[in-house]
Amino acid sequence: FRTCNTPSEAVTRVKGSRFLAIVEPCSDRKVAEQRLDELRERYRDSSHVCWAWRLLPEPDPGEASSDAGEPSGTAGVPILSALRSGELWNVLGVVVRWFGGTKLGRGGLIRAYRGAMAEVIEEADIMEEIRRLTLTVTVPVERLGDIHRVLSSFDVTYLDQSVDGSSAIMDISVRAEDHLRLQERIVDATGGEGKSTS
Secondary structure: OEEEOOOEEEEEEEOOEEEEEEEEEOOOHHHHHHHHHHHHHHOOOOOEEEEEEEEOOOOOOEEEEEOOOOOOOOOHHHHHHHHHHOOEOOEEEEEEEEOOOOOOHHHHHHHHHHHHHHHHHHHOOEEEOOOEEEEEEEEEHHHHHHHHHHHOOOOEEEEEEEEEOOEEEEEEEEEHHHHHHHHHHHHHHOOOOOEEEO
C-alpha cells in the first residue's frame, strides 16, 4: 500500500482564508487522536482544525473524518476524498483554517479543503509499503519437504519453527495479498493434513 514517509505541510490561501494542510504517517487510531490533540493545542488561534484518517489496523481497514465546526460535509469528507485519490493508507490528513473574513460557501469550502490536502499530498514523500501477515503452519513432520517447496515459491520470512511430537509448527510472515493463496497451497500440498492460521 502507499503511505507517506515523513510529515509534510503546505499553505494555501483562498479569498483571505489561510489553509495549512498536513499529511503524516500514522500507525493507529490512538496515535491519530493524540496527534490531533497536539495540533488543536498548537493552532488554538485557528478557526477550524479539520481532519481525516485512513488506517489499516487488523482485521478491518478504517476511515474517519471531521468537519470540526465547518458546515457538514464541507471539510472532513473532501480531505478524506483527497487521501483516497492519493491511494494513501496509514496516514492522518489535517487542514487548519484561519478565517479571512470572506465566506466561501459550500462549494468553495469543499474545493478549498480538498485542494489544500491534494497539494500537500503532491509534495509529500510517498512510499510503497508491503503489508504482511503472520501465519502459523502446522503439518505432519513427514510433510515438511512438501511445505518447504510450497513456501519457497512465496515471499516468506521464517519467524519460528519447532517440532511437537509428530507435528512441525512454523510461524511465518507473508505478504497480505498472498496469504489466502498460500493457505490453499498448503492444504493441496499436504492432502489436507497441513493447516495454517493467522
